[in-house]
Amino acid sequence: MTFALGKGISTSKTDQRGHARGEGILYMVWRRFRRHPGAMAGSIVLALILLSVIAVEFSPYSSDASNMAARFEPPSWAHPMGTDALGRDYLTRVLYGGRISLSVGIMVVAITLCVGVSVGALSGYFRGWLEPVLMRITDAFLTLPAFLVLILLSAIMREIELPFFQRNNVVTIALVIGLLSWMTFARLTRAAILILREMEYVTASQGLGASPHQVIFGHILPNMIGLLVVEATLELGYAIIEESGLSFLGFGIQPPTPSWGNLLSNASEHFIKHPWLAIFPGLMIFLTIISVNYIGDGLRDAFDPHKVLKRMGEV
């Protein structure tokens, strides 16, 4: 990635502001990002969540073996988040759930990036008959009552026997959510490309005989990386919320596979008497989303994509 960035927007070797030679865009972004307290705090919290989600492998408790002698134990040193209706250590369950929820989130970001950037790049770069067609499709998707369609799709997927998509697993849910949320990327990419494709260096490389593939991936996309990174961060948050919401209603990830959403859903039967069951999974969702949003905000300030785009537009 550094290489691609270097080709695109690296600051020149002798920066006017007297930065050291070879100081790249990534370092500049990091310097500005560091000054955003919310973004730094968010990064630390998110890193902690990621670490514990990975480290749960070494938990002394199993994530699905029940222990009926230890049902509904309130939080204690042995079980920091208590135990659930089957006597399973809730912390272990919540962290495994986090693994699922975060995987869905990351997969959705990957899917929406691929689909959205392709649609946006194709319509923005080639124009012609392709652009109105792709943009009308994008508009049509934007006018869908997305969450209702999401419920319907996953309710149907839950019943269809498909070899790869059994019982609403991580891949199915990620695909369904991704299918309904790539439009922002498409619009953003198209708008950016419409500006970037008129830039002189693009004309120059086209004149030198670069193929559309080379121009898009070598010159245009690297210049809108900031924009995409910010949007991808926010998308991660949306995706996690949508997955938890879907699983909360019972249409997402199916138990016994835990996810933050279906843990909350199971908790809703017992939470009046055993409140910890509802508090902790939701708290994890909340901490993840707020961290992600602060990181997105910090990245936005650091990359300042709008200012960059505006400047590019004026040239």
Added chain:
Amino acid sequence: MAQYIARRLLQAVLLLFVLSIVMFALVNLAPGGPLAGQGQTRRVRPERVAMLKRQFGLDKPLPTQYMIWLVGNDWMRVDLDGDGKPDEYGTRRGVLRGDFGFSFRTRKPVLEEISLRLSNTFYLTVVTLLVAVIIAVPVGILSALKQYSSFDIVATTFSFAGQAIPEFWLGLILILIFYAWLKNPFTGEPLLPSGGMYSLGGEFSIPDRIVHLVLPVTAGALGWIAWYSRFLRSSMLDVLHQEYLRTARAKGLKESRVIYKHGLRNALIPMVTMFALDLPYLITGAVFIETIFSWPGMGRLYYQSAMQRDYPVLMAILIISGALMILSNLAADILYGFLDPRIRYD
């Protein structure tokens, strides 16, 4: 302008048509098709199912089925007993004439089911939106006027938090606090009810209605307060740096007049259109709030119908909310041009 609206309306109708085809195909993807629910509630003889199928036109290929769904089959003779000869006229009038079929669950006409719930959802939505706007507008203005003050920092932090709280979790936590933990000091009963629109068996009373509104509205409004206050803050900040405000000050207007007459008015324009765009989300977003607080509205109906594969109801709610989304998009665009004469239609 009239031409613009006409063109947009035409596009909207086309879009709705395509949307309905996609939805129809999707629903028919489901195993068993639209009659899947029939065998479950009561034992139905196979001949009876076959007759029902013919009566509803389900023995026809999908495109024909779609036509029947759209325009009905009461204008053509239907072969009821399967002997290849048409017997009597069909009974369906089609969606275009308001016939969304019958709910599998209750066997009542779908439209009747929905209209019962729509007003409940509308009631909850309007109150939620009012509360959200009444709180968000002053917070957003103050935040922008005193940028980086301690009030602004608190409000911004709150809005970050408010946008990150999933409303289904907030709902559970509110029930925990105000239903399970806090008790009415006089009667010892829970401070607030955990669900429903009113006390069952009680007579109609306004305090009772309000008490039942507090938790769902709080859970629903928090995210909107966060979102609108942040939105208004940034659009207000945009406006505050405009040159016409400097002009207004330079010609000696009072500061309050500058801010409210010249500043706020312009800052509210994007907010009003945002409002129009968000309206359908409020209705579809009600799925969580209505499910958690057992509110008898459209969102909960949708959830129950999805749970029990009540496809006619699902279809109808999807089409209605799709139409709402398209219309509110159109309304937002028209409103924007109306409020801001700088926008031109072409």
